[in-house]
Amino acid sequence: MTxxxxxxxxxxxxxxxVGVIRRRNSAVEAVHHQCLKCGTRWVPRREAEQRLPLEIExxxxxxNTLDWVTGYLSPDFMRRPSVRVLDVGCWAGGFIKGLPSxxxxxxxxxxxxxxxxxxxxxxDVWVGEIQKYPGIGDRKFDAIFMLDILEHISxxxxxxxxxxxxxxxxxxxxxxxxxxxxxxxxIFGARWYYMNYPEHVxxxxxxxxxxxxxxxxxxxxxxxxxxxxxSGWGEVGGKIKGRLLGGDRLDEKLALxxxxxxxxxxxxxLSRLLKGSDHIMAIARKA
Ligand SMILES: [Zn+2]
Numbered sequence: 001m002t003x004x005x006x007x008x009x010x011x012x013x014x015x016x017x018v019g020v021i022r023r024r025n026s027a028v029e030a031v032h033h034q035c036l037k038c039g040t041r042w043v044p045r046r047e048a049e050q051r052l053p054l055e056i057e058x059x060x061x062x063x064n065t066l067d068w069v070t071g072y073l074s075p076d077f078m079r080r081p082s083v084r085v086l087d088v089g090c091w092a093g094g095f096i097k098g099l100p101s102x103x104x105x106x107x108x109x110x111x112x113x114x115x116x117x118x119x120x121x122x123x124d125v126w127v128g129e130i131q132k133y134p135g136i137g138d139r140k141f142d143a144i145f146m147l148d149i150l151e152h153i154s155x156x157x158x159x160x161x162x163x164x165x166x167x168x169x170x171x172x173x174x175x176x177x178x179x180x181x182x183x184x185x186x187i188f189g190a191r192w193y194y195m196n197y198p199e200h201v202x203x204x205x206x207x208x209x210x211x212x213x214x215x216x217x218x219x220x221x222x223x224x225x226x227x228x229x230x231s232g233w234g235e236v237g238g239k240i241k242g243r244l245l246g247g248d249r250l251d252e253k254l255a256l257x258x259x260x261x262x263x264x265x266x267x268x269x270l271s272r273l274l275k276g277s278d279h280i281m282a283i284a285r286k287a
Contacts, residue, residue: 019190191267
C-alpha cells in the first residue's frame with residue numbers, strides 16, 4: 001500500500017492517516033484519514049468506492065425524527081400553508097410524511113423498496129443517487145433536508161453546489177451529520193465507531209462543514225454540535241448487544257461488527273458509549 005496522502009474532500013488541505021481497522025469477513029480495511037487544517041475525517045476514495053456498493057439495505061426508522069427536526073425550525077415557517085420540501089435520502093418517508101399535509105413533499109432515495117413505501121404515503125420520490133437527481137424543472141425548494149446523508153457522499157462539495165442550485169433564494173438547507181471533532185473521535189481515532197460504518201466515507205468537523213457551505217454558495221445561519229436523536233441509552237445498548245451477540249441485523253450487515261482485533265472491537269463499542277455531541281446540525285441559506 002502506498003503512503004500517498006489524499007487531500008481533504010472539503011478544503012483540499014493535506015491529511016494524515018489516523019489508522020486502519022482490519023475486519024473479519026471483509027477484504028475492505030477501514031482506513032481513516034483526517035485533514036490537518038479543518039479536521040474532517042474521510043476514507044480514501046479507492047476504499048470509499050469499495051464501501052459504497054454496500055449501499056444501505058436496512059435502516060433504523062426512529063419515530064422521533066420529526067419532533068427533533070421541527071424543534072430547530074421557526075414557528076412561522078411551520079405555519080406556512082404552502083411549502084415545497086425535498087428530503088434527500090428520504091427512505092420510506094418517515095420524516096417528511098409528518099410535515100404539514102398542505103405542503104408539497106419530494107424525496108430522493110437510492111433504495112427502491114423504501115422509495116416505493118414513501119410513494120405509497122404520498123411523497124413524490126425520485127429513485128437514484130442524489131448526484132443524478134434532475135430536480136423538478138424550473139421550480140425550486142423552500143427547504144432541503146439532509147439527515148444522516150452527507151457522510152455517505154464522497155464528493156460533498158459537488159453535491160452541496162447542486163443543493164444550492166435546487167434551493168429557492170429564500171429557502172434553507174438543513175443538515176445533520178457526524179462530528180469529526182467530537183470527544184470520542186479525538187480519543188478513539190480510527191476506532192471511533194462512526195467512521196467504521198462501511199458506508200460512512202466523509203465526516204466533517206464544524207469547521208469543515210462551515211467551509212463546505214462557504215465553498216458551495218451557502219451562508220451559515222446556525223451550527224451546533226448535538227447528540228443524534230437516536231442516542232438514547234436503549235438504542236445504544238441494543239446496538240452494542242447486537243454487535244457482541246451477533247443478533248442485530250442492521251449491524252450484521254455492516255462489516256464493522258467484526259473487527260479482527262479484540263482491542264479494535266472494544267474501542268469501537270466504548271467510543272459509542274462515550275456519546276457526547278458526536279453529530280452536528282446546521283442550517284444554511286443561499287449566500
Ligand atoms: Zn479539510
